[in-house]
Amino acid sequence: MSSSILPIGTRVYVLNYGPFRGLKGTILASDMLTDDTDEPFGFYLVALTGAAVPGPIWFEYDEVGTVGLPAVEHRARIEVTSAGSAK
Numbered sequence: 247m248s249s250s251i252l253p254i255g256t257r258v259y260v261l262n263y264g265p266f267r268g269l270k271g272t273i274l275a276s277d278m279l280t281d282d283t284d285e286p287f288g289f290y291l292v293a294l295t296g297a298a299v300p301g302p303i304w305f306e307y308d309e310v311g312t313v314g315l316p317a318v319e320h321r322a323r324i325e326v327t328s329a330g331s332a333k
Contacts, residue, residue: 251278251288257313258292260305269294270313274302 252258256273260266271294278288290310293302 251276251307252290252310252312258290258310259313260292260294260309261311262305262309266294266297266303266305269297271295271297271302273310276307277304278307 252273254273254275257270258273259268259270271292273290274293275291276288277291281287288307289304290307291302291304292310297303
């Protein structure tokens with residue numbers, strides 16, 4: 247996984263060697279610890295799909311990987327005319 251912090255709503259899968267390995271879910275919350283190092287450390291609260299447990303589970307940041315691209319905010323689309331100017 248990359249060293250960037252994943253936003254809430256990102257689809258992830260579990261990487262660790264526990265009973266949840268390979269399950270997919272959605273990040274509901276994150277709790278990141280900061281210090282002087284460049285590497286983040288923290289936890290993600292993940293709502294798993296198909297898990298036998300009723301609620302979301304906390305995973306260390308390096309125990310999850312993204313499914314596809316991370317969630318991003320939608321931005322206004324800029325339309326470019328044939329003359330090359332933006333509207």
